[in-house]
Amino acid sequence: MLKPLISRMGGKSKLRKTIIGMIPEHSCYVELFFGAGWVYFGKEKSKVEVINDIDRELVNLFKMLKYHAEEVRRLMTYEICSRDIFSEYKNIDINSLTDIQRAIRFIYLLSQSFASKGDNFGYGTTGMPGPQIFNTENLLKIKERLRNTYIENLNFEEIIKKYDRPHTFFFCDPPYFETKGYKDKFTEEYHIKLRDLLRNVEGKFILTINDHKQVREWYKGFNIIEAEVGYSVCKDNKGRRKFKELIITNY
Structure with missing residues (x-):
């Protein structure tokens, strides 16, 4: 496994082994919100790979x-x-x-x-x-x-429309809902658009996001796995605690 060159808020350093172990069979691998790329740099190469970030x-x-x-x-x-x-x-x-x-x-x-x-x-x-x-x-x-990777700089809607096929797997790690600190604002409207697009994809997806009551409501009917991850962006021990996250799939 390669270690990413940079760190980003919400990076999947603690969850990547779990996520990689859940990836289904596919030919085309697509990351909608690349960030630091913990999953991409940790998994085996796919036949076709696409990384995207806004x-x-x-x-x-x-x-x-x-x-x-x-x-x-x-x-x-x-x-x-x-x-x-x-x-x-x-x-x-x-x-x-x-x-x-x-x-x-x-x-x-x-x-x-x-x-x-x-x-x-x-x-x-x-x-x-x-x-x-x-x-x-x-x-x-x-x-x-x-x-041999396609590098894109488009919004998630365009990427899904361009690359969605039955043999495509999407890894989705969007900005967490109602969470401060992200550079680019990701509104509730965007979260709903993402949910609607994922609901109708031909391929398969894994979505990682914070455990929030509203998120659970949006993705009712999908497969939801709970996870606890220790993160800290604080200088003192008060901020060093575990946070609940959800791993959501359509398979």
Whole structure:
């Protein structure tokens, strides 16, 4: 299993073995909300693979890793952990950067920020800075993994309509319902649209989402498995607890 290069809110590091063990037989694998890609980087290759995310900077990162991993690796070796550099990257006009420079900026902001949100510089007295700045050995392995993968930057509706076939499997990890911290707002209307589309797909899907009364109502009639996962985005022990999640399938 490969370890993703970045961390993202709601990443499936704790659940990926369970999810991978549940994936049905398929020819075409599609991730609607890619994020860090814990499941994709952990599973065996499928005949056809598609990764999609609405975040333009995230998609640009994976494009640059697919086509220019060696240059990304070279430039990352010059980076150091600095509050000033973090501030410069955060406030720079990204339109003044090349696509490769944008990818470096994106990795830097996520790896050197608190909870990998890219907002506030992360620092501490008990641990070293984010290892992504200093360890780039994984880059070429990630490039090889991406070699034969379609990389999309579309909304989930378009992806489902383009790739839905009887032999397609969709892994869906949307922003959690009524949960703060996501960069892109995912409203109740979007959740309902996603549910309606998944209800009518020709292929199969796994959906992971927070255990919420409204979510259970939306997906009544589907197969629902409960899971408990320990997550923490807090500096103190009060925030270190287990959260209930749902794994929903149509098979």
